[in-house]
Amino acid sequence: MIRLARFGARKQPYYRVVVIEKDRARNGRSVEVVGTYNPRTNPASINLNRERIDYWTSKGAQMSEIVAKLFAKTPVAA
Incomplete structure (x- = not known):
């Protein structure tokens, strides 16, 4: 599964995918x-590291709804 993990101080969220x-x-x-x-x-x-996310989805990993939305928002690097 590809999802968010919360880090950061109280009331100061920061997430890792x-x-x-x-x-x-x-x-x-x-x-x-x-x-x-x-x-x-x-x-x-x-x-986001799109190459690694593509690799893991090809291996069967599923993205959470929020990660899928973030993935759609990010532009593809040229």
Whole structure:
């Protein structure tokens, strides 16, 4: 599963986009970190490694709804 893991201080969320087994805890040990998302900046900063996300989805990993929306928002690097 590709989903968000929350980091940062209280009331200052910062997220990592991680590849993790579906039954693990939200902030449990992940397989790989494939990006970051910071909603506190204006506009929100999204940094995703598209190559690794494509690799993991080809191996059967599913994206959460939020990660899928973030993935659609980010432009393809030329």
